[in-house]
Amino acid sequence: MSIRISKEACVGCLACTRVCPGSLIKEKDGKAVIKYPRDCWGCASCVKACRFGAIDFYLGADMGGNGTVMNVSAEGAVLLWKITRPGGAVRIIEVNGKNSNKY
Amino acid sequence: MSIRLKREVLTADVLIIGGGTAGCFAALTLSENSELKVIIAEKAGIRRSGCLAAGVNAINAYITEGQTAEDYVDYAMKDAAGIAREDLLLSAARRFNKVTADLERLGLVILKDEKGNYVTRGKRNIKINGENIKPILADAVLQAPNVTVLEHVTITDLLIDNNEVKGAVGFHMEEHIAYEIQAPAVIVSTGGAAGLYKPNNPGFSRHKMWYPPFNTGAGYAMGMKAGAEMTSFEMRFIALRCKDTIAPTGTIAQGVRAKQVNSKGEVYEEKYGITTSERVYGTVRENHLGNGPCYLHTEGIDKGTEEDLLKAYLNMAPSQTLKWLQNDRTPGKEDVEIAGTEPYIVGGHTASGYWINTNRETTVKGLYAAGDVAGGCPQKYVTGALAEGEIAALDIIKKGRGVEITDQTSFVADEKIREYESILNSTEAFFSAEELEEAMQKVMDEYAGGISTNYQFNEKQLMLGEEKIVEITELTKDLNASDMHELMFVYELKERLIVCRSVIAHLGFRKETRWHSFQENLDFPGPDEKYRKFVNSTLKDGTFILKLRDIGKEIRYEHTDF
Numbered sequence: 001m002s003i004r005i006s007k008e009a010c011v012g013c014l015a016c017t018r019v020c021p022g023s024l025i026k027e028k029d030g031k032a033v034i035k036y037p038r039d040c041w042g043c044a045s046c047v048k049a050c051r052f053g054a055i056d057f058y059l060g061a062d063m064g065g066n067g068t069v070m071n072v073s074a075e076g077a078v079l080l081w082k083i084t085r086p087g088g089a090v091r092i093i094e095v096n097g098k099n100s101n102k103y
Numbered sequence: 104m105s106i107r108l109k110r111e112v113l114t115a116d117v118l119i120i121g122g123g124t125a126g127c128f129a130a131l132t133l134s135e136n137s138e139l140k141v142i143i144a145e146k147a148g149i150r151r152s153g154c155l156a157a158g159v160n161a162i163n164a165y166i167t168e169g170q171t172a173e174d175y176v177d178y179a180m181k182d183a184a185g186i187a188r189e190d191l192l193l194s195a196a197r198r199f200n201k202v203t204a205d206l207e208r209l210g211l212v213i214l215k216d217e218k219g220n221y222v223t224r225g226k227r228n229i230k231i232n233g234e235n236i237k238p239i240l241a242d243a244v245l246q247a248p249n250v251t252v253l254e255h256v257t258i259t260d261l262l263i264d265n266n267e268v269k270g271a272v273g274f275h276m277e278e279h280i281a282y283e284i285q286a287p288a289v290i291v292s293t294g295g296a297a298g299l300y301k302p303n304n305p306g307f308s309r310h311k312m313w314y315p316p317f318n319t320g321a322g323y324a325m326g327m328k329a330g331a332e333m334t335s336f337e338m339r340f341i342a343l344r345c346k347d348t349i350a351p352t353g354t355i356a357q358g359v360r361a362k363q364v365n366s367k368g369e370v371y372e373e374k375y376g377i378t379t380s381e382r383v384y385g386t387v388r389e390n391h392l393g394n395g396p397c398y399l400h401t402e403g404i405d406k407g408t409e410e411d412l413l414k415a416y417l418n419m420a421p422s423q424t425l426k427w428l429q430n431d432r433t434p435g436k437e438d439v440e441i442a443g444t445e446p447y448i449v450g451g452h453t454a455s456g457y458w459i460n461t462n463r464e465t466t467v468k469g470l471y472a473a474g475d476v477a478g479g480c481p482q483k484y485v486t487g488a489l490a491e492g493e494i495a496a497l498d499i500i501k502k503g504r505g506v507e508i509t510d511q512t513s514f515v516a517d518e519k520i521r522e523y524e525s526i527l528n529s530t531e532a533f534f535s536a537e538e539l540e541e542a543m544q545k546v547m548d549e550y551a552g553g554i555s556t557n558y559q560f561n562e563k564q565l566m567l568g569e570e571k572i573v574e575i576t577e578l579t580k581d582l583n584a585s586d587m588h589e590l591m592f593v594y595e596l597k598e599r600l601i602v603c604r605s606v607i608a609h610l611g612f613r614k615e616t617r618w619h620s621f622q623e624n625l626d627f628p629g630p631d632e633k634y635r636k637f638v639n640s641t642l643k644d645g646t647f648i649l650k651l652r653d654i655g656k657e658i659r660y661e662h663t664d665f
Contacts, residue, residue, distance in 0.1 A: 002307070022147065022317045023146070023147050038310065039316065042157075042422045043151065043156035044421045045157070057421075057422075059308075060306070061307065062304055063311060063347040064426065070424075070425045072421075079417070081417055081421070085429065093414060095417050097234060097235060099232060101232060101354075101418060
């Protein structure tokens with residue numbers, strides 16, 4: 001379980017460094033980097049905080065991960081979760097924050 | 104050039120250590136009801152720190168229509184096989200609905216039926232959209248008057264004088280700053296302890312665990328070092344979770360009424376009982392008997408239900424949704440494999456933690472405990488943590504103790520800060536904190552009832568475990584740190600080692616098996632009425648002194664006899 005931060009997409013706003021509950025993301029040369037990738041809890045706080053789509057999270061191989069990545073963007077109260085498989089196939093799931101879970 | 108830390112001395116009326124669920128709510132209560140000056144010291148950023156980082160999708164401690172607070176107490180007492188405090192449970196339960204209404208006012212979305220009533224999930228749960236529950240709480244705290252939040256500041260020790268709290272000492276995780284924070288009232292709300300035992304995913308994904316891996320038992324350790332009495336560290340918590348992702352199972356079990364089945368398709372849960380520990384035990388037994396793997400039977404659920412489950416998990420454990428979708432093995436197509444986690448110490452689920460009075464004050468004067476760090480009140484969950492933060496805050500306001508400002512770095516704090524500096528300046532370390540952490544987790548796993556021994560242990564194993572943990576503790580004296588974050592790793596390891604020693608001492612003192620899996624002593628495989636008591640401990644001159652304390656409605660749990 002960990003995250004990848006795209007150097008190209010990261011603008012260096014460092015929003016992710018402020019929300020990581022383990023303070024695992026640090027600034028390096030004006031960009032955010034995950035300093036301790038093995039210490040990631042997988043809470044996705046950083047993925048939600050990034051407004052530039054620069055952070056993906058993925059399942060480690062030891063969790064059965066196959067290289068599929070997930071990120072999330074917000075449109076008002078709606079979170080759009082985007083799952084991209086290794087071949088490029090994309091699935092988007094919308095979760096409206098104003099609606100509650102049924103389960 | 105040797106590193107010198109800049110020293111900052113801060114003063115407050117109330118210091119809150121840990122800005123999670125309980126800490127944030129205590130700060131809000133203090134801010135709304137008093138003029139007291141509050142400092143929250145939080146080792147991460149408060150918007151997503153603590154247990155609620157990823158969100159929760161139900162309020163699991165709520166008094167639904169037709170139920171009473173007393174019913175909740177009965178349920179929790181039974182689930183804990185009698186080892187719980189009725190006074191604490193009742194005072195928390197009476198506030199469950201009030202604090203839920205407070206959260207709704209702050210912006211939490213709660214599912215309602217057409218009449219406007221909350222939709223329940225069983226007798227004690229209501230359905231919410233809790234993805235943003237922590238930002239909601241944190242935003243309120245950041246706007247609250249008289250509250251200062253110190254982020255990325257970790258506290259290592261309490262300052263105590265004559266069994267009275269005077270403040271705490273710690274350091275900044277990024278900058279070369281040490282803090283002495285003086286306060287006549289301190290609320291510890293650091294959460295419980297993860298990372299004591301070898302985890303389910305011991306490799307790359309070692310932190311993909313149930314409980315926050317950043318909750319390292321700091322609050323327990325600082326209390327023990329301060330001489331505070333602790334309770335029930337033998338009552339470990341083991342969660343039944345979705346395998347690999349360690350995501351919650353309750354949403355599937357209660358939400359879609361999925362049964363626990365073994366690989367032969369047999370429903371086994373009734374065979375072993377349905378208390379929290381029995382559900383774990385049943386799964387362990389079925390695996391042991393060769394009937395594994397075990398599953399939650401979801402195959403065949405309809406598309407709409409499946410879609411809702413995918414969304415529900417995105418709101419609290421997104422890795423599970425990712426796992427389902429990455430190769431299209433969704434819950435409607437395949438049952439969900441389940442497993443027990445490694446054991447944790449967590450007072451929100453079991454009774455482990457500080458021994459407190461009804462007002463949540465510990466046995467150290469002026470020191471309060473709230474949330475997972477506070478003992479005696481199992482199954483309090485999120486609303487219980489909020490309630491305890493509120494109860495502690497209201498008692499502090501009632502007592503109205505004034506601040507005693509000295510503005511001088513105290514001798515004890517000074518000594519501690521020099522210890523930080525010496526670790527930062529040391530260059531000779533044979534082992535790293537990471538290596539010793541792995542060694543500790545291996546010892547706990549093999550000798551103190553971890554996953555590899557089906558959570559069982561005997562006295563001989565515990566004795567060996569204690570010996571080995573003491574040896575590892577000795578090795579921590581030589582640890583060094585190249586930066587402030589690593590300095591925190593060193594202290595987190597030391598905290599965990601103290602908690603490990605306490606767990607082993609408590610496990611050995613209860614000469615019975617009170618709960619399967621949670622505390623399963625193979626030398627004493629059954630329950631013994633003699634032990635229908637609390638096991639409590641205090642750390643004195645480096646040794647844990649243990650004793651039994653009576654349980655019962657008629658008992659007043661005051662601190663006068665400490």
